[in-house]
Amino acid sequence: MYKIRIHGRGGQGAKKAAKMIGLAAFKMGKQVQDFALYGAERRGAPVMSFVRIGDTPILERGYVDDPDVVLVLDRTLLDLVNVADGLAENGLLLVNSEHDPIFDTPATVKHVDATSIALDTIGKPIFNTTMLGALAKFTNIISIDALNWAIEEELSHYPKKMIEANKTAVQKCYEVAE
């Protein structure tokens, strides 16, 4: 089983990001489970969402406390939340940041400036979908094709222009991530 934990702030789309990853993996024929911690969470407060992906039905439930990948949508959280808690040693910590976040963990640390990419392509700081391009680059759990399908599915009630802009942002993020 492959486990992902997403850290963001209320309003940044951590829940949507988890749903998109879930949908993309589901499209690729995987068994998936995604959910978000919310209720009393409010705009700007630290929030979390989770995805589990497997080849057989997922039996584990609840928080993911031993993720293979941690996605951080907002680098200011690095000082507030122990984002690498439980992260696998051979795991990946992927941070939305314009510079290397310098984070002490045995896991691989990568960063991508998803905010700038989103501003350039979508015209708004919608970095939750954008960052998934980098996730597709660094892992083989979701493909760009499956992500595009998930974007169309999940944003179906948005204007076509918005859907295309999101896809472009994901593609751009995939290309620049290194």
Next chain:
Amino acid sequence: MKQTLVTGNEAAAWGARLVRPNYIPTFPITPQTECIETLARWSADGELPGTYFDRMESEHSVMSAAVGAAAVGARVFTASSSQGLLLMHEVLYIAAGMRLPIVMATISRGLSAPVTLWSDHNDFLDQRDSGWLMFHAENNQEVLDMMLQAYRIAEDPRVLLPAMVNMDGYVLSFTDEPITIPSPEMVEEFLPEYNPDHTIAKGRPVTVGPPVLDEYTIFRAQNHVAARNALEVMEEVMDDFDRIFDRRYHLVDEFMLDDAELVLVTQGSMSTTAKAAIMEMREEEGIKVGLLRLRVIRPWPAKAIAEALKGAKAVAVIDRNLAPGRGGIMFPEIVETLYHLDRRPLVSSFVVGLGGNPQTEHKVKEITRKLIDDLETGRPRVEWNDL
């Protein structure tokens, strides 16, 4: 069959949509809100023809309106959680006493004070003696399937009682899982139009729920008999469900019980985690442990439970609820059910996961080890796991 990724709330909404209700009175409360939001959207988009979607000012009004609509022969759906379900409490007895087959999705959330938004089963189990049929789902597929079954059972002329389908808040209500959504044609074959005999109708005046004197006991007894009848009706309905949808359900869910010396008795979503832990313990440590999941709470399927547990040496009843001053609510029910067996297992009580405290594989394994100790000492225990 094609699967779709939906949350538990959406699964309940799909169940409601597929049974073609006439009336859906609603009032929002976390974690149920997404269920009625989904239905509201469908209603606004014209996808619920023949359904009147109603927004009301409180849960008490919701259940009162549900009673009124059901009394004139409407098929009714609603949903609630926690304090909202408690506000309905008074009217729940009226729905049962008037023999109105309303179906309600309940999305379990712990009760105040202090406030929690997360799941435990006190809100649901608080309705235990209301006369409603009470079902508890383990996963999102079962939420939808139980909704369809609940209408068939509730509307059966031998039963005519309202029914609750419970799911755990967050762990199911807000979690996407792949499920199979059946076609409307299949559901129509399984659940025909609701055409009750005894309704209030124009030109046919009847009195429902009037004051009575010594007849009161007869009505209460009829309520009890109807609920007991439901057990037999359920067996038929589950056979028919299997025939049409190819998914098999039983009064209780038995998991690896054939040779089990230790049995965990669970309810709801934690059963999935417990099953995973059981498979690991069997494979890695050779522990003969199994699980019995309670999926029908009212009427109480005593025979099925006793039959499933008769080979056990020790049983752990895991309650995600608490009756202060008494303990876990299902524990005494299980003990009573086993009392008349020739060879009674030792029964220990564990209160776990109140207010959404995570119910992990680790905790399940810990409980199993404690049960092994209990078997050695010959003394059952009563314990809280999250303190």
